[in-house]
Amino acid sequence: MSEPKDTSSRKNNTQSSPAYVPPATPIPGSLPNPPPLSPQALRVNNDAFIKRYQTEVAASASSCLSTFIAFPLDSVKTRMQAYKFRSFGDCVQQTYQTEGMGGFWRGSLAPLASVTLVRTVSFSIYTNSKGLYGDLLQKVFGPNAVTARGAEDSGSLPKPGDTLRWAMSGATAGAAITAIACPFEFTKLSAQIEYLMSRSRAVSTDEPSTERVKYEAKGTAQAAQYIIRTRGLRGLYSGFHLHFARDTLGTAIYFTIYESAKQVLSSTGSEAGPLAIAAAGGLCGLLSWVMIYPVDSLKSIYQRDILTHKPGTPLPKRPLRFSRRMYRGLGVSMTRSAMLNAVFFSSYEFIKRRVETS
Numbered sequence: 001m002s003e004p005k006d007t008s009s010r011k012n013n014t015q016s017s018p019a020y021v022p023p024a025t026p027i028p029g030s031l032p033n034p035p036p037l038s039p040q041a042l043r044v045n046n047d048a049f050i051k052r053y054q055t056e057v058a059a060s061a062s063s064c065l066s067t068f069i070a071f072p073l074d075s076v077k078t079r080m081q082a083y084k085f086r087s088f089g090d091c092v093q094q095t096y097q098t099e100g101m102g103g104f105w106r107g108s109l110a111p112l113a114s115v116t117l118v119r120t121v122s123f124s125i126y127t128n129s130k131g132l133y134g135d136l137l138q139k140v141f142g143p144n145a146v147t148a149r150g151a152e153d154s155g156s157l158p159k160p161g162d163t164l165r166w167a168m169s170g171a172t173a174g175a176a177i178t179a180i181a182c183p184f185e186f187t188k189l190s191a192q193i194e195y196l197m198s199r200s201r202a203v204s205t206d207e208p209s210t211e212r213v214k215y216e217a218k219g220t221a222q223a224a225q226y227i228i229r230t231r232g233l234r235g236l237y238s239g240f241h242l243h244f245a246r247d248t249l250g251t252a253i254y255f256t257i258y259e260s261a262k263q264v265l266s267s268t269g270s271e272a273g274p275l276a277i278a279a280a281g282g283l284c285g286l287l288s289w290v291m292i293y294p295v296d297s298l299k300s301i302y303q304r305d306i307l308t309h310k311p312g313t314p315l316p317k318r319p320l321r322f323s324r325r326m327y328r329g330l331g332v333s334m335t336r337s338a339m340l341n342a343v344f345f346s347s348y349e350f351i352k353r354r355v356e357t358s
Contacts, residue, residue: 054355059123062347063116066340071111072104073336078192080329081300088332107191109220114184121180122173126255129169137161158260166256174251178244183236189303190223231311238306242299250292258284274346281345285337293330
């Protein structure tokens with residue numbers, strides 16, 4: 001009698017062995033997968049990208065640094081524009097007592113994102129516009145109307161054609177970025193003054209109450225959601241007309257003063273040094289704000305009135321006139337702008353030069 005065959009091991013081997021998978025057949029006409037790039041090739045590609053977009057890289061990195069450093073002064077400036085305080089020190093003291101140190105950076109998320117985006121786009125548009133307007137001015141006024149890139153006469157006054165080119169390029173950049181900047185800035189203002197609005201004694205008052213109130217900060221994202229929920233997406237563009245006027249005029253003045261000051265303050269026959277760049281940056285920030293500050297105050301007051309009134313409620317009619325109130329908080333704004341732009345342009349020019357020489 002023959003013994004039964006043991007098939008258990010065969011079954012186990014059959015179950016445990018992987019199924020045969022035939023090699024993939026390439027699709028006719030398809031290209032083979034490219035080999036992975038070596039670390040050296042990746043580094044070369046990254047360097048080429050940074051060199052190509054050196055303006056955008058330098059502007060974005062410098063914006064983050066300068067905005068964070070100067071934001072507390074921007075917060076105090078906005079509060080002094082929208083509400084009445086006895087002085088700069090009174091505003092700082094009340095903010096610290098009622099909101100703590102975090103109150104000075106309240107609403108900073110929106111400008112950190114928006115300023116980085118806006119400055120990157122603004123400098124990109126400005127740089128490209130300089131070439132376009134330079135060609136246009138040369139066609140209209142002759143080949144010597146503007147100075148060629150890299151041929152600036154350091155230590156001397158710029159040509160009239162150069163100042164016109166800078167102003168036109170700056171105005172173009174300022175007008176273009178308003179569509180991006182307005183929603184962010186309106187949200188920032190809402191977050192900055194929401195505590196003051198919550199403790200105001202009336203619907204539309206200029207003086208914040210000094211009494212403590214129960215208050216839960218909404219933050220930047222929550223402030224944006226609240227504006228959209230109560231006013232729709234168009235609500236983010238409240239005060240757009242004043243924002244457009246401020247940025248178009250202000251950016252034209254801003255770039256014209258910076259380029260002119262950098263050229264005049266540079267040593268003859270050499271490129272601008274760190275001190276000339278920092279001084280030109282601080283000067284352009286200071287003077288441009290002095291010139292457009294009344295428009296900025298009008299914008300802040302108009303947007304505050306929108307935030308303190310229910311949708312559909314008529315806003316108070318405020319006469320358009322220049323008064324002392326229009327310059328409330330100017331000293332804070334000048335200090336902030338000078339410091340911010342000195343830091344920004346020092347970092348911006350340093351990064352650009354390092355990229356160009358790397």
